[in-house]
Amino acid sequence: MASESAAPDPVRVLVVGADAAGMSAAHQMLRTARRTGRRLAVTVLEAGEDTSYSACGIPYVASGEVDSTDELVARTADEHRAAGLDLRFGARVTHIDLDRRLAEVAGAEAVAFDEVVVATGARPVMPPWTSVDGVPVDGVHAAKTLRDADTWARRLATGGPVVVVGGGYIGVEMAEAAVRRGLDVTLVTRSRVLSSFAPEISAVVVAGLRKAGVEVVEHATVEGVEASDGVVRALRLADRTLPADHVVVALGVTPATDLLAHTGLLSPSGALRPDERGQVVPGVWAAGDCCEVRSRDGFWTYAPLGTHANKAGRVVGENVAGGDLRFPGMVGSAITRFAPGPVHLEIARTGILDVQVTDPSVDPVVVVTEGTTASGFMPEAAPIMIRVSADRTTRRLLSVEIVGGPGAGKRIDTAAAVLWYGGTVDDLAWMDLSYAPPVATAWEVLQIAARRVAERIDRDAQR
Amino acid sequence: MASESAAPDPVRVLVVGADAAGMSAAHQMLRTARRTGRRLAVTVLEAGEDTSYSACGIPYVASGEVDSTDELVARTADEHRAAGLDLRFGARVTHIDLDRRLAEVAGAEAVAFDEVVVATGARPVMPPWTSVDGVPVDGVHAAKTLRDADTWARRLATGGPVVVVGGGYIGVEMAEAAVRRGLDVTLVTRSRVLSSFAPEISAVVVAGLRKAGVEVVEHATVEGVEASDGVVRALRLADRTLPADHVVVALGVTPATDLLAHTGLLSPSGALRPDERGQVVPGVWAAGDCCEVRSRDGFWTYAPLGTHANKAGRVVGENVAGGDLRFPGMVGSAITRFAPGPVHLEIARTGILDVQVTDPSVDPVVVVTEGTTASGFMPEAAPIMIRVSADRTTRRLLSVEIVGGPGAGKRIDTAAAVLWYGGTVDDLAWMDLSYAPPVATAWEVLQIAARRVAERIDRDAQR
Incomplete structure (x- = not known):
C-alpha cells in the first residue's frame, strides 16, 4: 500500500x-x-x-546457596524475543x-x-599454565560463564582440595563458596588480597580468610599445574606445590x-x-x-x-532510539563480602585511593578509624574499620574504604553520594545521617571517620 | 604573684x-x-x-538484650570531672x-x-490519666530516663499483659522489647503507627507488628486507667478495656x-x-x-x-570557647527497627514528606517501589518498600521513606546525602552505588525507586 x-x-x-x-x-x-x-x-x-545473566551470582551457585544457574538469568531468550528483539x-x-x-x-x-x-x-584472563599443549586442564576453570557456574557447583560438591588463584573480588567470593562446601581452600595471589584496597583493609580480610580456615599465600608466583590424564592434581608455586583437585582462576578479565x-x-x-x-x-x-x-x-x-x-x-x-541521555560518570564504588559462616566481612570502596592520585596538586590526608556498626551496648555491634582520604587544601573527599561486619559495606553508598557531588570531609562529617542503636552509633562511624580527617587537616595547619 | x-x-x-x-x-x-x-x-x-546516657538504648535494656543501664552511659561522672568539669x-x-x-x-x-x-x-508527655489524684499510677511509666529503663527491665521480666500507648519510634521499640520478653502486647495509638511516615509504610509496619503477635489498635482514644491499690490493672479506651499489668507511655516529649x-x-x-x-x-x-x-x-x-x-x-x-563552627542544618533523617524475632523490619525516612510541603510552588510526585535488599536469587533477599517524592519542576528530591528487611534501613543515608546537596531524583538514580548479590540488586533498589519518579515526571510531561 x-x-x-x-x-x-x-x-x-x-x-x-x-x-x-x-x-x-x-x-x-x-x-x-x-x-x-x-x-x-x-x-x-x-x-x-546465555543472555542477561548475573555473573556476580556465580560464586553463590558454586557454593550451593543458589540451586540453579536458571535463577541467575534475569530474562529468558523467549522473553527477549517476545519484546521484539531478533536474538540469535x-x-x-x-x-x-x-x-x-x-x-x-x-x-x-x-x-x-x-x-x-x-x-x-x-573474557577471563587464563594464563598459559591453565592449558597443557593447548588443551585446557580439566579442573582448572574460571568463574565467568553460566557453564563455569555449573562446573563449580558440580565439582565443589565432590570434595577435594581447592586452590583459588587470584585475590580480587571473585577470588575471595569463590574462596567463600569452597569454605561453605566444607573443602580445604588455599587462596594464592601474586600481590595482596584485594590489592585495590589499602594494606590495612587487606590485612583485615586476610585475617578473616584465615579465621575461616583458608590458607592465604600472598606474593606468590604460579609456575604451573600438575595433571594426570588431563586432570589437575596440584598447583606449583615457586617454592612449594599445593595439592589441588580444583583450581579456580580468578585473575580478572x-x-x-x-x-x-x-x-x-x-x-x-x-x-x-x-x-x-x-x-x-x-x-x-x-x-x-x-x-x-x-x-x-x-x-x-x-x-x-x-x-x-x-x-x-x-x-x-x-x-x-533518538533520545538524549548522558552517562554521568562513576566514582569507583565496589563491594564484596566474605561470609562463609562465623566470619562475616563486608568490604567496600569508593573514590580514588590516595596511592592512585596522580595530580601533583592533590595532597591526600589519610586516617584509619575503627568503630562499631551499632551502638557498643547492642549485641548487633560488630567491628568496622573505615579508611578515609581527602585533599588537604580543598578538603574534598578522595576515597573511602570500609571493612566490617553486617551492615558495614553499604555505608559506602553514602560516601559515594558525597563523591558524586565533589563534597568535602566536612560535608560527610556533618550531614544528617540516621541513628538507632541496632544499626548505628550516635555519631555514625562513617562521620567519625570523616571528622578525624578534618581534624587531622586542621591540626596540621596549626603547626 | x-x-x-x-x-x-x-x-x-x-x-x-x-x-x-x-x-x-x-x-x-x-x-x-x-x-x-x-x-x-x-x-x-x-x-x-544521670549524664551522657543513650535514651535510645532504653528499649534494649527493657528487653533484656542490654544487661544494665550502666552500659548506656557513655562517660561516667568521674570521667567528666577528671576532664575538668564542675559537674553537680x-x-x-x-x-x-x-x-x-x-x-x-x-x-x-x-x-x-x-x-x-x-x-x-x-520531658515525656504524661497525660492526666497517667496519675490518679495527682499520684502517678504504678505500672504506668514512660521510657525516657535510666530509672525508666531499670523499671521496665524489672517489670517486663515479671510477665503480665503490656499496653504500649503511642505508635512512634519508642512505642514500636518498646513493643519489640515486650514481645522479646514473651508477653502479650497491645499497641494503642491515637492516629496511625509511625504517623510521621506515609500510610503505605505504616501499613507494612502494622502488618509486621501483628505478625509478631502485637495487637494493634489505631485511631484509639485513651479514657483512663483502672488501678487497684495504686497499681494499674487495665487501660480504658472509648470502646473497650484492655487488661494491663504494664502501660508504656510513649507519646513523645x-x-x-x-x-x-x-x-x-x-x-x-x-x-x-x-x-x-x-x-x-x-x-x-x-x-x-x-x-x-x-x-x-x-x-x-x-x-x-x-x-x-x-x-x-x-x-x-x-x-x-572562641571558635567558629556552624550547625549546617538537618534534612530530617531518622531510623528505627522492629525485629523481635522472625519479623525484621527496618524503617527509615529522610526529607520533607510530600504531605508536609507547604510551599505552593512545590508539586510533589510520589512513587512507591517494591523490591529486594539483595539479588532475588540470594537467600539474603528480603522485601523492601521505598517511597520517594520529588518536585515536578525542579526534580529535586523531597523525601525518601524505606521499610524492609536487614540492610534496608541505612540505605536512607544515601538519600540523606542527596538531600544534603539539594540533589535531584536523577542524581540518585544515576549515581555510582555499590553492588554485590548478597547486599544489593544490580540496579540498586533505591535507584530504581528514584528512577521511577523521574520516569513518572517525564511521562506526565508528555501528556
Missing part, C-alpha cells in the same frame, strides 16, 4: 553481545522508540547461549567492517547494520574486543572509550565490560562491573 | 543539663579552649543523677535571670555565669524549657531556636531536645534526636 511503502525503512541496529549492557541497550531502545516514533529493527548476536545464539562476530557496515559472523552470513552496539563484554582490533578505536587497555552518550564514532556505540568507564573527574578506568554495564547500556539504548 | 593576678578571670560558663547536648558542649569547649587559649570555668548542673547532680535550675546572669537552683544557692548553655532536654518561660525566647512549640552558631541571644546558647532544629532549607522543626543534640552541642562548645 502506498502509505506504507512511503514509510522509511527501519534503522537496522545490530547489538553484539546479549548480556547486561547489550540487553539493557536493546530493551531501552525499544522503549524509547515507542516514545520517539523511530522505527528500529534490532538484531542481537550472542556468541554463546551461537553467532560469534569475528570482524566488524565499519566502512561497509557489515558484521562478519563465524560460520554464518554477514549481518548488515546501520548502527552497531558493541557489548561483547570481557580483559575486554573482548578482537573484532575491532583493526580499527584503531581501542585504548591501550584494549577497551573502547565511548563518549558520554555511549558513542565511539558515528554509528558505533559501546557499553559494558568491553569499555573503560569515565569517572566524574574525567579519568578513564577499566572497571568491568555490572552496575556500569547496566547504566551504560541504558544510555546507549536511549540515544540510539 | 603579680603575673597571675594580671591574667583575666576565667569566663564562667554554666551548662544546664548533662546529657548528650550539654556534655558534648562542655567537652568541646574544653578542647577548643586549649587551642584558642580562652580561660573557661565550666559548671554543669544536672537536675537528675540534683541541681535543678528553676529560673534563669538573663539580666543578672544568675541561675536559681532548687534548694541551693544561685549560680552566677557569664555564658549559659541551655541543654535541659525534654516536650521541651523542658520552664526555666525560660518568662523570657519570651520560646517558639510556639515551647522550644528554643538557636542560630547556626548555637546562640539564642548574646550569652545564651542552646542545644539538644530543648531546641527546634533548622533544616537546610530554613524550616524549624521540633526533632528531638540524639544525632542533632550531639552535633548542636559540639557547635555550641566550639563557639563558646
Whole structure:
C-alpha cells in the first residue's frame, strides 16, 4: 500500500553481545522508540547461549546457596524475543567492517547494520599454565560463564582440595563458596588480597580468610599445574606445590574486543572509550565490560562491573532510539563480602585511593578509624574499620574504604553520594545521617571517620 | 604573684543539663579552649543523677538484650570531672535571670555565669490519666530516663499483659522489647503507627507488628486507667478495656524549657531556636531536645534526636570557647527497627514528606517501589518498600521513606546525602552505588525507586 511503502525503512541496529549492557541497550531502545516514533529493527548476536545473566551470582551457585544457574538469568531468550528483539545464539562476530557496515559472523552470513552496539563484554584472563599443549586442564576453570557456574557447583560438591588463584573480588567470593562446601581452600595471589584496597583493609580480610580456615599465600608466583590424564592434581608455586583437585582462576578479565582490533578505536587497555552518550564514532556505540568507564573527574578506568554495564547500556539504548541521555560518570564504588559462616566481612570502596592520585596538586590526608556498626551496648555491634582520604587544601573527599561486619559495606553508598557531588570531609562529617542503636552509633562511624580527617587537616595547619 | 593576678578571670560558663547536648558542649569547649587559649570555668548542673546516657538504648535494656543501664552511659561522672568539669547532680535550675546572669537552683544557692548553655532536654508527655489524684499510677511509666529503663527491665521480666500507648519510634521499640520478653502486647495509638511516615509504610509496619503477635489498635482514644491499690490493672479506651499489668507511655516529649518561660525566647512549640552558631541571644546558647532544629532549607522543626543534640552541642562548645563552627542544618533523617524475632523490619525516612510541603510552588510526585535488599536469587533477599517524592519542576528530591528487611534501613543515608546537596531524583538514580548479590540488586533498589519518579515526571510531561 502506498502509505506504507512511503514509510522509511527501519534503522537496522545490530547489538553484539546479549548480556547486561547489550540487553539493557536493546530493551531501552525499544522503549524509547515507542516514545520517539523511530522505527528500529534490532538484531542481537550472542556468541554463546546465555543472555542477561548475573555473573556476580556465580560464586553463590558454586557454593550451593543458589540451586540453579536458571535463577541467575534475569530474562529468558523467549522473553527477549517476545519484546521484539531478533536474538540469535551461537553467532560469534569475528570482524566488524565499519566502512561497509557489515558484521562478519563465524560460520554464518554477514549481518548488515546501520548502527552497531558493541557489548561483547570481557573474557577471563587464563594464563598459559591453565592449558597443557593447548588443551585446557580439566579442573582448572574460571568463574565467568553460566557453564563455569555449573562446573563449580558440580565439582565443589565432590570434595577435594581447592586452590583459588587470584585475590580480587571473585577470588575471595569463590574462596567463600569452597569454605561453605566444607573443602580445604588455599587462596594464592601474586600481590595482596584485594590489592585495590589499602594494606590495612587487606590485612583485615586476610585475617578473616584465615579465621575461616583458608590458607592465604600472598606474593606468590604460579609456575604451573600438575595433571594426570588431563586432570589437575596440584598447583606449583615457586617454592612449594599445593595439592589441588580444583583450581579456580580468578585473575580478572580483559575486554573482548578482537573484532575491532583493526580499527584503531581501542585504548591501550584494549577497551573502547565511548563518549558520554555511549558513542565511539558515528554509528558505533559501546557499553559494558568491553569499555573503560569515565569517572566524574574525567579519568578513564577499566572497571568491568555490572552496575556500569547496566547504566551504560541504558544510555546507549536511549540515544540510539533518538533520545538524549548522558552517562554521568562513576566514582569507583565496589563491594564484596566474605561470609562463609562465623566470619562475616563486608568490604567496600569508593573514590580514588590516595596511592592512585596522580595530580601533583592533590595532597591526600589519610586516617584509619575503627568503630562499631551499632551502638557498643547492642549485641548487633560488630567491628568496622573505615579508611578515609581527602585533599588537604580543598578538603574534598578522595576515597573511602570500609571493612566490617553486617551492615558495614553499604555505608559506602553514602560516601559515594558525597563523591558524586565533589563534597568535602566536612560535608560527610556533618550531614544528617540516621541513628538507632541496632544499626548505628550516635555519631555514625562513617562521620567519625570523616571528622578525624578534618581534624587531622586542621591540626596540621596549626603547626 | 603579680603575673597571675594580671591574667583575666576565667569566663564562667554554666551548662544546664548533662546529657548528650550539654556534655558534648562542655567537652568541646574544653578542647577548643586549649587551642584558642580562652580561660573557661565550666559548671554543669544536672537536675537528675544521670549524664551522657543513650535514651535510645532504653528499649534494649527493657528487653533484656542490654544487661544494665550502666552500659548506656557513655562517660561516667568521674570521667567528666577528671576532664575538668564542675559537674553537680540534683541541681535543678528553676529560673534563669538573663539580666543578672544568675541561675536559681532548687534548694541551693544561685549560680552566677557569664555564658549559659541551655541543654535541659525534654520531658515525656504524661497525660492526666497517667496519675490518679495527682499520684502517678504504678505500672504506668514512660521510657525516657535510666530509672525508666531499670523499671521496665524489672517489670517486663515479671510477665503480665503490656499496653504500649503511642505508635512512634519508642512505642514500636518498646513493643519489640515486650514481645522479646514473651508477653502479650497491645499497641494503642491515637492516629496511625509511625504517623510521621506515609500510610503505605505504616501499613507494612502494622502488618509486621501483628505478625509478631502485637495487637494493634489505631485511631484509639485513651479514657483512663483502672488501678487497684495504686497499681494499674487495665487501660480504658472509648470502646473497650484492655487488661494491663504494664502501660508504656510513649507519646513523645516536650521541651523542658520552664526555666525560660518568662523570657519570651520560646517558639510556639515551647522550644528554643538557636542560630547556626548555637546562640539564642548574646550569652545564651542552646542545644539538644530543648531546641527546634533548622533544616537546610530554613524550616524549624521540633526533632528531638540524639544525632542533632550531639552535633548542636559540639557547635555550641566550639563557639563558646572562641571558635567558629556552624550547625549546617538537618534534612530530617531518622531510623528505627522492629525485629523481635522472625519479623525484621527496618524503617527509615529522610526529607520533607510530600504531605508536609507547604510551599505552593512545590508539586510533589510520589512513587512507591517494591523490591529486594539483595539479588532475588540470594537467600539474603528480603522485601523492601521505598517511597520517594520529588518536585515536578525542579526534580529535586523531597523525601525518601524505606521499610524492609536487614540492610534496608541505612540505605536512607544515601538519600540523606542527596538531600544534603539539594540533589535531584536523577542524581540518585544515576549515581555510582555499590553492588554485590548478597547486599544489593544490580540496579540498586533505591535507584530504581528514584528512577521511577523521574520516569513518572517525564511521562506526565508528555501528556
